[in-house]
Amino acid sequence: MTDIAFVGLGAMGAPIAARLLERNRVYGTNRSPAKAGALVEQGMIWRDTPREAAAAAQVVFSMVTDDAALAAVTEGPDGILAGLRPGAVYVDMSTVSPDASRDLAARVAERGGAMLDAPVSGSVPAAEAGKLAVMVGGPEEAFLAVSPLLERLGTGVTHVGGNGQGLQLKLAINISLAVQMLAFSEGLLLAERGGVDPRLAARVMTGSAIGSPMLQARAALALDPPAQAWFDMRLMHKDIRLSLHAAREAGVPLPSAAVADVILERAEELGFGESDIASLYQVLARTPARPSADGAVLQEHTV
DSSP: OOOOEEOOTTTHHHHHHHHHHHHEEEEEEEESGGGGHHHHTOEEOOOSSHHHHHOOEEEEEOOOSHHHHHHHSSSTTSSHHHHHOOTOOEEEESSSHHHHHHHHHHHHTTOOOEEEEEEEEEEEHHHHOOOEEEEEOOOOOHHHHHHHHHHHTTEEEEEEEEETTTHHHHHHHHHHHHHHHHHHHHHHHHHTTTTOOHHHHHHHHHTTTTHHHHHHHHHHHHOOSSOSSSSSSHHHHHHHHHHHHHHHHHHHOOHHHHHHHHHHHHHHTTOOTTTBGGGGHHHHHOOOOOOTTTEEEEEEEOO
């Protein structure tokens, strides 16, 4: 049994912590204690601060929303860094900027620990079932030490390189996630406006050459949005903007990501920030189109 700390028990963190709790002792904390109630009932040991959780564990996990949230749980007298044991492995599963993660990894090393960035690809149901894809960046020795734990969480756990490179790959994947969902939504709306039953159209589209596993899993959500998002627009927009920033640093053009950025911004303006990304279909349905000078149809992005 490994003593584990888990910081950040939100929509994805909670099911991941629950899987670790099945075979290990877990000390957990979260900004909103109420979200941890079910885990405490299952045996998780509550700690009031990230420092207290980290001080109790050999391996520390975190799963938070962005760079600012990561800084909030790692820095200061009550942060993870203040409680991290020498020799501990810190696994951050958040999707944050590669630069911020590398900077944090250097500070962990100064304290005698090792840090891995281990973002995941997959939705809440995949987290619950332990079928996430986990991309890991950081020292190989640390990866090997915690790989049995990571394999509880995903069917595809891959060490991809040094610190920050797991995140770089995660951002690359999320470009396709956003763009595929947007393109599917465009096609579905075009079929519907042409008189085709949208449920029939969705079934045919996902059974065709474009029917990726992601679309096959999410197509139904475009027409029947879930009460709780599998992956919400706000987080996707954050990831797309991280990818655009990384691309500028690397000198890589991302034209489709730039379009997704605009549509995701509109989604938030229309109040879809907490809706699943499959609701891009609903966003497009509320977005007027206008003909351009050359006859092509462009979306009018202003509200």
